[in-house]
Amino acid sequence: xxxxxxxxxxxxxxxxxxxxxxxxxxxxxxxxxxxxxxxxxxxxxxxxxxxxxxxxxxxxxxxxxxxxxxxxxxxxxxxxxxxxxxxxxxxxxxxxxxxxxxxxxxxxxxxxxxxxxxxxxxxxxxxxxxxxxxxxxxxxxxxxxxxxxxxxxxxxxxxxxxxxxxxxxxxxxxxxxxxxxxxxxxxxxxxxxxxxxxxxxxxxxxxxxxxxxxxxxxxxxxxxxxxxxxxxxxxxxxxxxxxxxxxxxxxxxxxxxxxxxxxxxxxxxxxxxxxxxxxxxxxxxxxxxxxxxxxxxxxxxxxxxxxxxxxxxxxxxxxxxxxxxxxxxxxxxxxxxxxxxxxxxxxx
Numbered sequence: 429x430x431x432x433x434x435x436x437x438x439x440x441x442x443x444x445x446x447x448x449x450x451x452x453x454x455x456x457x458x459x460x461x462x463x464x465x466x467x468x469x470x471x472x473x474x475x476x477x478x479x480x481x482x483x484x485x486x487x488x489x490x491x492x493x494x495x496x497x498x499x500x501x502x503x504x505x506x507x508x509x510x511x512x513x514x515x516x517x518x519x520x521x522x523x524x525x526x527x528x529x530x531x532x533x534x535x536x537x538x539x540x541x542x543x544x545x546x547x548x549x550x551x552x553x554x555x556x557x558x559x560x561x562x563x564x565x566x567x568x569x570x571x572x573x574x575x576x577x578x579x580x581x582x583x584x585x586x587x588x589x590x591x592x593x594x595x596x597x598x599x600x601x602x603x604x605x606x607x608x609x610x611x612x613x614x615x616x617x618x619x620x621x622x623x624x625x626x627x628x629x630x631x632x633x634x635x636x637x638x639x640x641x642x643x644x645x646x647x648x649x650x651x652x653x654x655x656x657x658x659x660x661x662x663x664x665x666x667x668x669x670x671x672x673x674x675x676x677x678x679x680x681x682x683x684x685x686x687x688x689x690x691x692x693x694x695x696x697x698x699x700x701x702x703x704x705x706x707x708x709x710x711x712x713x714x715x716x717x718x719x720x721x722x723x724x725x726x727x728x729x730x731x732x733x734x735x736x737x738x739x740x741x742x743x744x745x746x747x748x749x750x751x752x753x754x755x756x757x758x759x760x761x762x763x764x765x766x767x768x769x770x771x772x773x774x775x776x
Contacts, residue, residue, distance in 0.1 A: 431592050431599075434635060435642045436764055438580045443767020444573050445566030446745055452479035454561040455511040457758075459504060460554040460751065469545030471502070471518045474527050477537040482509045484620070486517070486536070493530035494522050499619075502548035505556075505754060508593060514539060518548035555753040562766065563745045574739050574746055574765050581764060584648065585683075585731035587638055590631035591757030605629030609713045609721055626723055629713075630688045637686045637707045638730055646703075647731065650674050653698030656682040657729055664727065666697050683729045690725020691718040732756055 449455045465473040478486055483506045484498075491498040502518035519527060524541055531538040567573055595601045605625035607613035616622045641647055650656065654667040659681060667673045667684075676682045687693060687704050689711075696704050718725070737750040748765075752758060 431589075431595075431635075431763075434587075434589055434639050436767070437584055437587055437642065437647065438577050438764055441577050441580060442567070442573060443577070444562065444570040444746070444765060445768060446562040446564050446570070446766055448560060448562055448762060449508075449510040450563055452510065452512040454563065455508065456513075456559040457507055457511050458514045458557040459516060460557055461516060462504070462552045462554050465542035465544040467543060469543050471520050471544045471547055472522060472524065472527055473516050473518055473540075473542050473544045473548065474531070474538060475514060475516045475540040476531065477512065477514045477539055479512045480509065483507050483515065485509075486515075489534050489536075490517065490519065490530060493533060494519060494526055496520070496522070500547075504548055504550060504553035506593075516548060518544065518546075520547065551754060553754050555751055555756070556758075557751045558748065558758045560748045560758060560762065561742055561745060562748070562762070563742075565745050565766075570746055571739070571741050577765050578737060578739060581761070582734070582737065585680075585733050586761055586764070587642060587647065588686075588729050588732050588756055589635050589638060589760045591759040593757065593759070594631045595628055601625050601628035602632035603629075605632075606711075606713065609717050609723075611717075615721075626721060627688075630690070630723070630725075633689055633707060633711060634686050634728055636710075637704065640707065641684075641686075641703075641730065650677050650684055651696075651698075651700040651703060653696050653700035654684045655694060655696050655700070655727055657685050657727070658682055659733075664694070667700070680733055683731050685727035686730045688726040688728055689713075689718065690723040691715065693725025694727060728755070734761070 476486065483503055487498050487501045487503065490496070491501055496519065500520050503515065507513040507515055527541060528538060592599070601624065604613060605628045608615055608622070608625055609629065616625070650667050650670060650673055652667060652670055655664050656667050656673060657664050664685065673682065687707070689708060695701055732753070734750050734752070739746055739748050750761070
């Protein structure tokens, strides 16, 4: 689904317009680690600040400088190229001196270096902290407008859409993923690219599901058979008592989850299952093709609440400070505030 067609959660509130990412310092991202490095082991956890490079470009540069194969280097997630990013990489069987020298040669800022006993795996982070400047808003009332939007989001929650970065520089990653699944395109040789393109198609279907839910007035209420997720423990269960579970939903104790389709995905039941089946029925992908490509599937929370969100005036506009859990996109929040599509093509 085209990102510009996704419904807003605050359509009644005017946006402020403006621009982002004119300079890396205007879009600062800091990883929130899932766990600290242990202090011993054969891997070095190198926390690095960089700008103007994709995660893959950093990996390739470090691999060449340290005589490693790129797949040997671990990282928790992909980050935007057009930002100032602080991110951790795990480097096997190298010395601290070699890493320090490599960072100096590559003009990378080494923030911390500590041994650990295992490779850093994808998804091994709690989330990301953001400091984002919106420049040249279109309204002289930008700050109060933004504050009104943020107040509404704090009350209702933020749709957990996948942002534009998921769909690639030209916005066609989902189409390429679909072509791979249906056999119209050969599988890419690079395993990371193969996974990225297929996951982009899963993301497209999730965005379609969530947009339909919002349009039908189902963002603020549960369906019978929804697979709900507990916000404190992450445990999932089927909604069978609508009155009781809706009260928990209203207290933000649980949220509904949406489908990341795959052959092992835990499906919803009853009314919610029919809603999901209608989305899947529009896809040309057949059940055996998910299995053929080993796409297991998963569930994704449909709404998010930001507990540390604040905005302040900036000489050139507004400055936002907030954190998001892993897998969530800052550009989705920015889109609500700006009422434009800030998730411009990214190379990451």
